[in-house]
Amino acid sequence: MTETASHNMTDYEETYSTFSIAVPEYYNFGFDVVDAWAKKDRNKLAMIWTDQKGKEKYFTFRHMMNLSNQIANMMFKQHIGKGDRVMIMLPRVPEWWTFALAAIKIGAVFCPSPCILTPHDLKYRINQGKFKMIVTDSENAWKIEEILPDCPTLSVKFLTDGGLPGWINYQTELVHPARASTRLIPLARTVRTKATDPMLIFFSSGTTGEPKMVLHTHSYPLGHIVTGRFWYDLTERDLHFTVADTGWGKSSWGKFYGPWMEGACVFVYDYRGKFNATELLPLIEKYEITTFCAPPTIFRMLILADLKGFDFSELRQCVSAGEALNPEVTRVWEEATGKTIYEAYGQTETVAVIGTFPCMPNKPGSIGKPAPGWCVQLHDDAGNEVPMGEEGKIAIKTKDPKPVGLFKEYLDNPEATSSVFVNGWYYTGDKAVKDADGYFWFMGRDDDIIKSSGYRIGPSEVESALIEHPAVKESAVVGSPDAIRGVIVKAFVVLKDGWKPSDELAKELQNHVKKTTAPYKYPRAIEFVDDLPKTISGKIRRVELREREMRRYQELHHGDSE
The missing domain is CATH 3.40.50.980 (Rossmann fold)
Structure with a gap:
């Protein structure tokens, strides 16, 4: 089987134009999926569970x-x-x-x-x-x-x-x-x-403010046909491993609805406390995992291991979501395992909305094209579609037909609901750019975009450039207030073991970014830190770093910036 062959989608354009999900009036994932598989084949495996002790x-x-x-x-x-x-x-x-x-x-x-x-x-x-x-x-x-x-x-x-x-x-x-x-x-x-009855509440991991309650109905698992069949590329014969914690949305994608809609078996590794990403590698080998999903944070840790020492011959499909995956990580992983990492984009409020699917050429760093069943555009502030190559807000069409897997509302919060559902579109609060081939490139949360000296800079691009340097383990990039420029690009950098912070290294990193991406994007300030603030679901809390910079600036100027 070639790297780009897929079990479930051989032609993206054709699938995109013909695919639809029929939502019956009455629907229940428990009876209509889990019990249905049980009745079809009483021996069919649903889950293999193991813990750190090997039980x-x-x-x-x-x-x-x-x-x-x-x-x-x-x-x-x-x-x-x-x-x-x-x-x-x-x-x-x-x-x-x-x-x-x-x-x-x-x-x-x-x-x-x-x-x-x-x-x-x-x-x-x-x-x-x-x-x-x-x-x-x-x-x-x-x-x-x-x-x-x-x-x-x-x-x-x-x-x-x-x-x-x-x-x-x-x-x-x-x-x-x-x-x-x-x-x-x-x-x-x-x-x-009924398919329209409420089924599930997620608290959005909220990188800003108090978490909101995201309400999904009983039709939500049907939406994950797209996640399981097209992005994970699952069949009944697969063993799928999503690393996510049971407490947040991503585990529903990959540990529950996505695989079971397709009749695949889920692999669960129950680890507590101190966790080394490298513990996952022997498991992938031993249990012959066929499809694997992990957030970029974990892939960034896995590529530090000696990947050549493991047998990944059964592993067919690797995917990542949650935040932008650095192209450098994809390159190292692919060199060592022979497998591409396919990215996708979705939210607690949705299923997989945009993705790189196995039948498409992979562009490292891109989140791919709209998933079948989802109409996605990039809009300006007035709600008009932006031209190709220009940054816009990710907007999802909400009717004719309503995409299956889109949330119903923010529970008991009509203001928040009406602020994102506008004129037949759902605004995700994220920004992206679309290239000539129709691929989307994620720029960041609306409020993460840095506006400096007349330029608009997406943090993930600078972070990706930094992580290509052999010294950098992780980084977060934010706008930091500056008396002359208004805002400058500042990077918080976590170094790999064996590297020591120094002015020379900071300079080296700055020059590295200038060479890797457009020179105006380089971080004018670099602060070396031991770790980065993260949400409970492992996403970097840039808002916390921005607030820290704002406080520092105000203290420095004794409040005269008011």
Whole structure:
């Protein structure tokens, strides 16, 4: 099979012009996908789970069906039903999947939540979303105990791995735990969900301000046909590994809806605490992973390892999303493994909207072309399409037809909703440029774009140039206030082991950027740091660095900049 051959899309233009997803009136991912695979083939593998100690568990779709039915019955018993809101805060353990499926089946609205949240974060989210039930483990239960008096809607508490006073012990509630997953247990009552009913709340990882509640309906998994079939290029025979944490949107793409819509098996590596990206390489080899998805941060760490020492012969498709992937990373990975990394673009509010698909030539650094089923344009501030080669706001057409997988609204926040849905378009808040071949190039969040000396500079371009230098492990680029130029480009740089910060190195990096990209983009200031501020989902918080620079500037000028 050649590198560019694809199982599912052989001609991009043809697929783009003919593809559509039929959304039935009633739809439920639990019954219509997971249970359907279970009934079609009782031995069909849904998940291979392993942890850092090498413990393994295998689950078929039949196990998933039976376990989720039992949990659904437990939820009925606690008077949780259609429309009730359930928060699931669990690490990468199988119960995350079975509880999520149970919630979907009974029409409850569930919300995945990262385990790194503090009691303060959780209190805000539980009260914002009026959650009635929480599912967590003994390691995180204290956070809920601490805020319980301040969360009046929270009445049902499930513990997946033991007992605590006031909590329901999931293990003891199971019918014959030893054979719980193989005994067919019917649902205590039937529930039907319309495709338009609410199913899922994500809290947007918000690189600025308080997170918003993104509401998706039961049609959302259907939207991930595009993610799974075209971008991951999955078939029923694949074993797909997405590294993401269960607490945020990307895990739904690659650990849940995307692969299972296509009948592929998901691989789960449950790591806690200290994590070395290089732990993933022996797993890819041992389990013969066929398709692999990781954020740029992880690919940047993986290329530091001796990749030639591993057997990647089964690995067919590598993809990355979440932030711009530096072309240098793609080059090193491809040289060592023979595999290209295909990028895509999407948000918590969408599925994969723009992507490089295996049947297309890959342009390192580009996010690709609009996904089938999505009409994407770049607009100016007046809502007109910008000419080719000019930067514009990424805008998604919202009707005729409405793209499947686009969120419904920001829950209880009509202002935020109406600010992004304008005249039949959804504005993502991101900027991009389109080239002559129709490929999109991501420039950054609207508020990350640096305007300096009359130029507009996208931070990711400068960061990509920096990372090509052998000394640079990671970098973040922001606009820093400057008395003469208004704003200058400033880079925060994390060095690789063995390199020491110095004025000479800073100068060398500046010259390197001038040579690699347009000279006006080079960082006039470089600060060496030990690490970069990141969101819980691993994206760099440039806003924090910008605010730091603003404070520094104001202190320097003793407030006379007012």
